[in-house]
Amino acid sequence: MNVPRTGRTEKWTEVGQGCFARRYPSFDVTVGVVVGADGLLVVDTRGGPREADELRADLAELSDLPVRWVVDTHWHFDHTFGNQRFADATIYGHETVPGALAEWGEHARAALAGRSPEWERDMADLVLTPPTRTFASVSVIDLGDRVVELVHPGRGHTDGDVAIRVPDADVVFAGDLVEESGPPAYGDDSFPLEWPSTLEVLTGLLTPSSAVVPGHGAVVDQAFVTAQFGDATAVAETIRRLAGEGVPEAEALAAAEWPYPTERLAEAVRRGYRHLRESGAPMTGPEGPGPGRRSLPLLGQ
Known part of the structure; x- marks a missing residue:
């Protein structure tokens, strides 16, 4: 098949026995493959x-x-809009993705x-193709000679994040719950206050020698995920503290030290304050989230 290239790509890298990753320049997405006796899992x-x-x-x-x-790690376009070309496969995803x-x-x-x-x-040729097999918490896929575990560890980057664990290779494909090429992407469908506990569950799937394939960037390890858990915890705790002290949402980014550049945290603060308001936490300032605002977690993970 003569396919036009979208830019330089790295070669497939074997990150564990029969487990491969390839990083593409377009949106810096890292795709995973698990090889089984009965076929490939993408x-x-x-x-x-x-x-x-x-x-x-x-x-x-x-x-x-x-x-x-095929496993969709979450619903975002850069991870799912190619599904139509794999419609002859069983496509797995969290129950929220369709x-x-x-x-x-x-x-x-x-x-x-x-x-x-x-x-x-x-995009004129695009046919939106949702997962054909969904699950709420866990699922298992038998590849013929090995088993792959699918886990929804909680809400974080979205409400439907899925990690894929290959136990016999000590490999975990983490999707955008873990990012190596930049700070975690706090989009306007993220859950910044819950992300730390989700990462805590994810780290429970890892060993010191685990290879962790992020949704964007190079392969990392348990120590990297643990460090990102610490930073995500700092973001969540800072949002809670500022809101509890009555710092207005519009002033929050300038009112504290953050582990990531403030320009990457505007949505984290907005979503965090919104979730605290919805939970009934004592806060000052205007009530409720603004009407119908959604800027699409797009064009960057």
């Missing part, structure tokens, strides 16, 4: 039909086995179409 399908075609060509370089399973794609997929398609004529053509 973790995330990239950002559209064109990118998925490139992925399929790259998979053919890796193995001649068919893709039997609804999120139905609600926000067309908005994401329109935003992507405005990026360039190439993206406009690609």
Whole structure:
């Protein structure tokens, strides 16, 4: 298949026995593959039909086995909009993903179409393809000679984050619950106050020698995830403290020290204050979240 390239890609890297990762320049997405006796399991399908075609060509370089399973680590376009090219596989995802794609997929398609004529053509060909097999907490996939575990450790980057654990290889594909190429992406569908406890559950799946494949960036280890847990905890605790002290939401970023650049934390503060208001926590300032605001966790994870 002659597939136009979207930019330089790294080669497949074996991160554990029969487990591979490949990092793509487009949105710096890191795709995963688990090789089983009965076929391939692919973790995330990239950002559209064109990118998925490139992925399929790259998979053919890796193995001649068919893709039997796909796992969406969450609903965001850069991880699911390639699903249509894998419609002959069983596509797994958290139970919230189909609804999120139905609600926000067309908005994401329109935003992507405005990026360039190439993206406009690609989005014209897009068929939104949600998971065909969903679960709430845990699921297991038998690849013929090995078992892969799917875990929803809690809400964080979205309400439907999924980690994929390959026990016999000590590999975990973490999706955007863990990011190496930049700070965690606090979008306007994130849960900054819950993210630390979710990462705590995730670290329970790891050993000191685990290879952890993030949704964006290079492969990391348990120590990296533990450090990110500490930073996410600092973000959550700072939001709670400032809100409890009556610091207005608009002044919060300037009122404290943060582990990440403040320009990456505006949504974390907004979402955190909103969730505290909704929980009934004592706060000062205007009540309630503003009407209908959603800026789409797009064009960057």
